[in-house]
Amino acid sequence: MESSYIRQPIVSVLGHVDHGKTTLLDYIRGSTVALREAGAITQHIGATEVPIDVIRELCGELLKGKEFTLPGLLFIDTPGHHAFTTLRKRGGSIADLAILIVDINEGFKPQTYESLMILKQYKTPFIVAVNKIDTITGWRREEGTLPERLSKQNDLARSIFEEKIYEIIGTLSEQGFSSDLYTNIRDFSRNVAIIPISAKTGEGIPELLMVLVGLAQRFLEKHLTIEKGPAKGTVLEVKEERGLGTTIDVIIYSGTLRSTDTIAVGTREEPVITKIKALLKPKPLDEIRDPREKFESVEEVHAACGIKISAPDLEDVIPGSPLRVVTQENKNEVIREIKEQTELHIDLDDEGAVVKADTIGSLEAIVKEAKSRNIKIRKAEVGNVSKRDIVDASATNDPLQRIVLAFNVKILPEAEEEMRNQDVTVIKEDVIYTLMERYEEWVYKKKEEIERAKKEAIPRPGMIKFLPEYVFRVSKPAIIGVRVLAGRIKPGMKLMKDDGRVIGTIRSIQSERKSLDEAIQGQEVAVSIEGPTVGRQIKGGDILYTDLPESVVKKLKEMGDLTYDEKEVLDKIIEIKRKTVDRFWGL
DSSP states (O other), rough: OSSSEEOOOEEHHHHHHTHHHOOOOOOOHHHTTTTTTGOOEEETEEEEEHHHHHHHHHGGGGTTOOOOOEEEEEEOSSSSSSHHHSSSEEEESSEEEEEEEEEEOOOOHHHHHHHHHHHHHOOOEEOOOOGGGGGGGOOOOOOOOOOHHOOOSSHHHHHHHHHHHHHHHHHHTTTOEEEEGGGGGGGGSSSSSEEETTTTTTTTHHHHHHHHHHHHHHHHHHHHEESSSBBBEEEEEEEEEETTEEEEEEEESSSEETTTTTEEEOOOSSSSEOOSEEEEEEEOOOOSGGGGGOOOEEEEEEEEEEEEEEEEEOBBBBTOOEEEEEOOHHHHHHHHEEEEHHHOOOOOSSEEEEEEEHHHHHHHHHHHHHHHTTOEEEEEEEEHHHHHHHHHHOOOOOOOGGGEEEOOOBBBHHHHHHHHHSSSSSESSSHHHHHHHHHHHHHHHHHHHHHHHHHSSSSOOOEEEEEEEEEESSSSSSEEEEEEEEEETTTTTTTEOOSSSSEEEEEEEEEETTTEEEEEOOOOOEEEEOOOOOOOTEEETEEEEEOOOHHHHHHHHHOOOOOHHHHHHHHHHHHHHHHTTTTTOOO
């Protein structure tokens, strides 16, 4: 009896929302349903299995005379990066291959870039399916391979097609990938294959399947040969099912799982060990008469497959955690392995942002991307944003670190309540690429805000004239009317005369019975000044200057953002100080 076998490769479909991930899988499923007699398609939990004889039938002449040891392809049909980052194992993703789907009209969008970033991180081989070629102006659906179909298009359709493909090749090149149309590639290990398709009409899909099985057969056969033995899998989702309680959807990528097995699965604390109650597969669509009976129970399943597991104590299981079969002999080893894989292998900084994400894989991808952008992270956890996270983020003295980055998670009401009491920002996104961009924008604006506040806190030069007809109070404090001749004045500033004598400090500024934070050139206002008595230290018609410390004057000269009239006043203040204090004052 053979101890090993070749399993079908696990293929993940990634790309921007609305670029056709689901339509592509629906087309493959739909056309294979029509080819039932060739080898029925099997619907798994979170995955669709397309047997090799169905692929042969779909590809027709393209695969004539070719031999394959692969049993078929298993497509992960939970679309998007979420499934990809969840389905991780030590050293990478459980997806053996990926299809990056790009809309020919829209090109690369935030989620496309994010998908590329994740493919790069996990070192997963991929091909690019350029979708919606049927929407090109003047495009006609033709039979045959890409070069044959292209030759039958009119000049306008062909030139639009070539221009769009050229743009996609350029973008991939900017991202560090060498790519070309699959028909121009000799070495598929060095170049990313581009396959133009229409998920709507099915054009190009036989070529897409041909390239996928060809790549898998040629480069992955050794990797796909697995030992028969206890199952290894990854949790895709934790779900409540009516009548079943909490269940887990798992993709099994190695070995065999039986309905009598005891399994261990990762949680935030210790791994949970539980006995399987039922292994559940979706019933074929034409058999679901009562929606409560969506599943059928099976005795055992083999890799690669998607399966729903019903068992006690699954409430705290986290998506992305490993599943292992437990025996008396391997129990300690399995627990250690699960703990290791569920723990975050992330180097955190002493300071930085707080990150919350939906899965371990997302968290790892975010932290990796953050590091590549020199963004510091001091706390990273799976789960919704809680009050504790807001408190943690507010505990720093640095306003640039009072931030929580929330990826694909909720902000709990208690956290929202706490945010009202704390100066903490939460950036919530479901695209890593956009999350990073929004964070960088926030930092830039926050720095500008801090800079502006610092500048505003620096006293500015100002010159005022005491208007003799406006004396509201003679002393303690003196309240007089003034005109701001140049620059600006603020409460707290000291005032001096042109002989350098300091006469007092501005306590407040008012205009039309309203308090002002400052008065600028041209304004006439009432000021209350602590210190002088009208008629003694100050008289109507006096010109008064703001008394600036030497350190402030040096800073103002460095900043170089004074207005013309402020510069003139500053020169006058320096002149007064050099006459009365020190002839090198302000240098």
